[in-house]
Amino acid sequence: MGKVDQDGMGISNSIRTLRFLNDEMTQKQLAELIGVTRQTVMAIESNKYSPTLEVAFKIAEVFNLPLEEVFRYRSVNDTQPTD
Numbered sequence: 001m002g003k004v005d006q007d008g009m010g011i012s013n014s015i016r017t018l019r020f021l022n023d024e025m026t027q028k029q030l031a032e033l034i035g036v037t038r039q040t041v042m043a044i045e046s047n048k049y050s051p052t053l054e055v056a057f058k059i060a061e062v063f064n065l066p067l068e069e070v071f072r073y074r075s076v077n078d079t080q081p082t083d
Helices: 015-021 027-034 038-045 053-062
Strands: 010-013 071-074
Touching: 015 027, 015 038, 027 038, 027 053, 038 053
Parallel strands: none
Antiparallel strands: 010 071
């Protein structure tokens, strides 16, 4: 997992919202489905860490969504506002 840079670059996600919309799935339930710890899900969800590509795809698969609907990459050159 990679740490999100302090200059605003990194990956944001909508995992918390998606969990809520999926029968209020807990972080522990999601962690069990994708094979990581609850602490890892918590860190990814709070944007403290970026998931590995494999974990990102697994999370998207759980919610039956394309990767880009779960995760968004933002950089200092990104002029579009984030959610």
